[in-house]
Amino acid sequence: MxxxxxxxxxxxxxxxxxxxxxxxxxxxxxxxxxxxxxxxxxxxxxxxxxxxxxxxxxxxxxxxxxxxxxxxxxxxxxxxxxxxxxxxxxxxxxxxxxxxxxxxxxxxxxxxxxxxxxxxxxxxxxxxGPDIPLPRYIMTLQNLCTGADHEACKFVARIVTDKLKSLKEASEFLIKHSAAGDKDAESALDTIEAKPLEIALPGGESDLVWNIYFTPPKSIDFFRLLEWTSSARKLTYDTARHGTGVPRVGRDQLFCIGCKGYDHPTGLCPLPRLVGWFGAPLQSVSADDKTLSKADERNERNDNKKSKGGKGPRTGGNGHRSGNRNSRRRN
Known part of the structure; x- marks a missing residue:
């Protein structure tokens, strides 16, 4: 170019x-x-x-x-x-x-x-550049029984914020591994936001999951930030009336083989939807990529193995199958 x-x-x-x-x-x-x-x-x-x-x-x-x-x-x-x-x-x-x-x-x-x-x-x-861009993405939560409106976004963000603020080490880690006097480190947990994402599941159903983002301290090291987000994904996020938010981890992690982003499956990549895009168009994306995350595709294959006497599906890192608490039939 x-x-x-x-x-x-x-x-x-x-x-x-x-x-x-x-x-x-x-x-x-x-x-x-x-x-x-x-x-x-x-x-x-x-x-x-x-x-x-x-x-x-x-x-x-x-x-x-x-x-x-x-x-x-x-x-x-x-x-x-x-x-x-x-x-x-x-x-x-x-x-x-x-x-x-x-x-x-x-x-x-x-x-x-x-x-x-x-x-x-x-x-x-x-x-x-050689300075790796700091991701805003923390995790994707599943199993929360909520709507997807503005109030639900604020509710999910609040339960994540409250949980992390209740753990003293969550904020201390960000401050400790950021430059002295970095105000972003002190207020990072106040920037948490939640965005809903509807993903397709095998059998024609769909699941509402929640991507959690925040503004990381500008001075924190990339690998220290990954260490912090990894710790956040080991937690569960309880609510009184809307279930328990469980991070999708391991093979249940969303992943796009196009842009290599971790907050959506391939079929929901925003890039092919741009006007004037020359990259792979949506029409060329396989049916699996359009409808399933990588994790759900693998779970479906394992289900087929089990029905034939093979090894059954493993659960994700938190002992939950993906997308089974808030799923619904797609029209």
Whole structure:
């Protein structure tokens, strides 16, 4: 992608597509910018020790790039450092996903990372800098019997906030591992918000789950933040009349094989719905991806095994099957 001033001068936008003077095209950023994937794993996941050492030794401006709905088997147009997998993972499009980009001007890298997603007729990719973006996502709760209106959003956010505030170590951890005087660390728990998400289940039913987000302290280390959110996902969130909120963990964790976000299944990825999007369209997404999270798909396969005398389905990390308390038949 040519981001020089000569190439970007005189650009025009038609039907969500930016036309450059050199003939290149890419999807125009929507109002407010492209949605950023809520990635809660290291960009170096499943890379070798040699990979990490070599990449860490690279000097000068550098960043990471990954291709939409692909992994390391699909390299971007230009990359000087492809990843090497530590082991073979039993996943669809398994990690590693990210390529290290070097030998790039600092201003060009900033322009690429500021926009994040770049979708062209030939390739769609995401770019981020060596400072890993801090995710706002904490977890996805299931098993709460609520509606999905504004009052329900406030209610779910409040039960999570109250539970975490009742644990002294929850706030102390954020303060301890943030820079001294970081006011964001002291008020982080007050920024918790809940957003409803309806996901499809096997058998034509659906389930209302809740994604929980907050504004993390800007100065906290990425891996310390993941340590904190991991602890939050080990808890349950009780209510007097609406059931107990249980985090979806392990194989029940939502995951999008397109953007690599953890707060929605592939079929609910917001990117293919953008005007002018060149990446994989919704029509090309398989039926499984459209209707099931990765976890639910696996549970259904295990149910089939059990009916044939095989091993039955395992429960998630909290001993609950996904989506069984607030499910309903889809019309």
């Amino acid at each position: 040519d981001t020089s001033e000569d190439a970007t001068a005189g650009m025009r936008t038609t039907a969500g597509v930016i036309q450059m003077t050199n003939g290149q095209q890419y999807t125009a950023p929507p109002t407010g910018g492209f949605p950023r994937p809520e990635c809660v794993e290291s960009p170096l996941r499943n890379t070798t020790d040699r990979n990490r050492a070599d990449w860490g030794a690279e000097k000068g401006p550098k960043g990471f790039v990954r291709v939409y709905r692909a992994n390391s088997s699909t390299p971007p147009e230009s990359s000087s450092a492809p990843p090497t997998a530590r082991e073979e993972l039993e996943e669809r499009l398994p990690a590693p996903w990210n390529f290290l980009v070097t030998d790039i001007a600092a201003d060009a890298l900033k322009k690429l990372t500021d926009q994040g997603w770049w979708s062209t007729p030939t390739i769609t990719f995401y770019v981020f």
